[in-house]
Amino acid sequence: MSYLSVAHLEKSFGSTRVLRDVSFDLPEGETLSVIGSSGSGKTTLLRCLNFLERPDAGVISLRDQTLLDGSRPPVRERELREKRLHFGLVFQDFNLFPQYTALENVTLARRLAKLPGESEADIRDRGLALLEQMGLSDRAGHYPHQLSGGQKQRVAIAGVVAMRPDCLILDEATAMLDPRGREQVMQTIHYLNRNMGITVVSITHYMEEAAQADRVLVMSKGHVVMEGTPKEVFSQTEKVRSLHLDVPQAAELRDELVKAGIPMPEGIIDTGACAQALYELLQ
Numbered sequence: 238m239s240y241l242s243v244a245h246l247e248k249s250f251g252s253t254r255v256l257r258d259v260s261f262d263l264p265e266g267e268t269l270s271v272i273g274s275s276g277s278g279k280t281t282l283l284r285c286l287n288f289l290e291r292p293d294a295g296v297i298s299l300r301d302q303t304l305l306d307g308s309r310p311p312v313r314e315r316e317l318r319e320k321r322l323h324f325g326l327v328f329q330d331f332n333l334f335p336q337y338t339a340l341e342n343v344t345l346a347r348r349l350a351k352l353p354g355e356s357e358a359d360i361r362d363r364g365l366a367l368l369e370q371m372g373l374s375d376r377a378g379h380y381p382h383q384l385s386g387g388q389k390q391r392v393a394i395a396g397v398v399a400m401r402p403d404c405l406i407l408d409e410a411t412a413m414l415d416p417r418g419r420e421q422v423m424q425t426i427h428y429l430n431r432n433m434g435i436t437v438v439s440i441t442h443y444m445e446e447a448a449q450a451d452r453v454l455v456m457s458k459g460h461v462v463m464e465g466t467p468k469e470v471f472s473q474t475e476k477v478r479s480l481h482l483d484v485p486q487a488a489e490l491r492d493e494l495v496k497a498g499i500p501m502p503e504g505i506i507d508t509g510a511c512a513q514a515l516y517e518l519l520q
Contacts, residue, residue, distance in 0.1 A: 240265035246295035257459035270447035273456035325402030367395040387418030407439040
């Protein structure tokens with residue numbers, strides 16, 4: 238049974254079709270990276286998943302329950318807000334309130350939701366636990382201007398996770414970070430996926446990040462043009478490049494070595510596998 242299912246999604250803005258018959262299934266607890274050149278429809282797809290945009294046609298389902306059917310009349314705003322709780326959306330620009338501490342930013346949405354049976358102490362404890370899981374327990378009382386970019390994004394992610402979404406949606410969450418910040422955020426995302434079982438859908442322009450996902454979805458001009466495991470997708474280096482996309486550095490190095498007459502195995506997309514293959518050749 239598919240956990241998250243998107244079937245025949247269509248979306249236009251005026252006369253411009255942005256999504257064209259987009260379909261995919263994602264099992265529970267897996268990570269999906271969505272890649273594509275600018276204007277391919279990636280962000281519109283994620284905005285449809287979080288109901289910030291309503292598709293013109295198609296169905297979005299979670300656990301076989303239809304959340305949105307583009308062919309049916311629009312639902313009420315209150316119902317739409319309830320549906321959005323299934324999906325936690327993290328943007329690239331942090332969206333933290335500068336006047337609040339890290340802990341206050343993490344717990345703000347939970348406090349405003351006023352869920353029955355949940356006290357202020359419960360919310361605070363939950364926020365502190367999340368900051369500890371993010372490696373930020375010593376930053377609970379710090380304000381955003383006192384945090385690095387990677388720390389700010391981890392606080393933003395903690396605030397989304399505090400609402401206990403079924404699926405975490407990341408819209409280029411590492412785009413504004415330096416390499417160290419990107420590494421910290423990716424470690425956090427992997428922790429949430431592997432240790433807390435949170436399903437993740439992520440847009441990224443960094444192919445090394447996409448190579449760490451369970452599945453990769455490649456979009457071009459509103460279509461899904463490639464889909465599969467990272468190895469299945471990135472082993473087709475020429476096709477990926479024809480879509481104006483990079484490939485992981487290890488895959489690029491493997492191709493260059495093959496061109497130089499070195500018999501490297503297919504499907505290499507990470508530096509560890511590349512180093513191992515070279516080591517075996519030298520034995």
